[in-house]
Amino acid sequence: MQQILQQLNFSKKEADIYLAILKMGSAPISSIAQKAKIKRSNAYAIIENLKEKGLISLSEDKGKQTVIAQNPEKLLKLIELEKQTINEQEDEIISQLPQFEALGKKNSTMPLVRYYEGKENMWKILGDMIESGETSWMVVPGKFFDIYGKKVMMKKIIQKRREIGNKGYVIADHHKEEVRLWRLEETDIREYRFLPELKDLDTAIFLYGNKVALLFLKKPYYGLIIDNQEFFSVFKFMFDSLWRELRGKNLPK
Numbered sequence: 278m279q280q281i282l283q284q285l286n287f288s289k290k291e292a293d294i295y296l297a298i299l300k301m302g303s304a305p306i307s308s309i310a311q312k313a314k315i316k317r318s319n320a321y322a323i324i325e326n327l328k329e330k331g332l333i334s335l336s337e338d339k340g341k342q343t344v345i346a347q348n349p350e351k352l353l354k355l356i357e358l359e360k361q362t363i364n365e366q367e368d369e370i371i372s373q374l375p376q377f378e379a380l381g382k383k384n385s386t387m388p389l390v391r392y393y394e395g396k397e398n399m400w401k402i403l404g405d406m407i408e409s410g411e412t413s414w415m416v417v418p419g420k421f422f423d424i425y426g427k428k429v430m431m432k433k434i435i436q437k438r439r440e441i442g443n444k445g446y447v448i449a450d451h452h453k454e455e456v457r458l459w460r461l462e463e464t465d466i467r468e469y470r471f472l473p474e475l476k477d478l479d480t481a482i483f484l485y486g487n488k489v490a491l492l493f494l495k496k497p498y499y500g501l502i503i504d505n506q507e508f509f510s511v512f513k514f515m516f517d518s519l520w521r522e523l524r525g526k527n528l529p530k
Contacts (some may be wrong), residue, residue, distance in 0.1 A: 285355055290315055294323045298333055303345040330355060388505030396498045399425060402490045405502060406483055407434055412443045413485040414516045418478045419452020420494050438466040448519060450475040456529045470520060471527040484512055 282292040290313075297313040298304070304312075310320035324344055327333045331354065334345045393401055406413055438445060445467040449455035459469040483490040487509045492500040503509075 290319065291323050291326065294320060295327055295332060298344055298346045303343055305341060305343055309344055388503045388508050391502040393500045396425060399492050399498060399500050402492060402500045402502055406485050406490065407437045409486050410441050411485040413483055414446045414513065416448045416482040418475050418481060418494065419450045419455055421481045422452060422454040424494055435466060444468065446520065448472055451529055459529065470523040472523060473527055484509060484516060
């Protein structure tokens with residue numbers, strides 16, 4: 278019981294006094310202090326604190342104070358108050374989070390990097406791209422499809438693009454899946470340009486928002502999301518240069 282009370286932010290002495298009061302039911306402060314093995318002078322402040330929490334009450338007769346234990350169910354009210362406080366703090370943090378993030382970005386040029394390990398977690402990177410609702414620029418070797426498959430996520434990407442009206446710009450090799458998507462001519466949601474040599478690249482690159490996502494296509498499979506305007510700008514500049522150079526070239530037969 279001592280441990281449970283300490284989890285409710287009771288100090289050890291508070292827990293000792295409260296348990297002594299529960300055992301005695303009602304008693305003078307001197308008797309409670311003696312049973313809890315705490316100095317009487319210290320017991321007064323602790324008892325006053327327990328009273329404020331609603332766990333005990335005080336009665337006085339002929340100048341002598343008697344401490345009376347309240348129903349232990351009062352402890353549940355402490356938990357409810359603790360939950361309420363936590364919920365209020367959570368709401369406050371959520372409401373102020375953009376300001377904290379903006380402050381961090383304003384005062385630091387260091388990129389925010391998130392690391393993902395394992396094939397299944399790579400789809401979390403694509404999920405982040407989808408949820409951003411941003412136009413994306415992608416360099417995707419065909420081996421990406423050989424390793425990760427199409428899965429349901431590809432359908433979600435296409436569906437999301439149609440819903441929000443943005444586009445994906447893809448530089449790809451001649452992998453059959455990329456060629457199939459190109460032949461669909463869905464230029465409202467994506468455009469393709471081809472670089473056959475891309476088949477030898479072991480990294481897929483996704484640019485969106487201010488983020489650069491890298492998916493490494495060799496074991497051990499892992500990926501990064503780098504959130505940084507300067508970093509994004511460098512990759513976007515290289516993508517745009519390559520995109521212009523590939524216009525009308527290397528089209529599949």
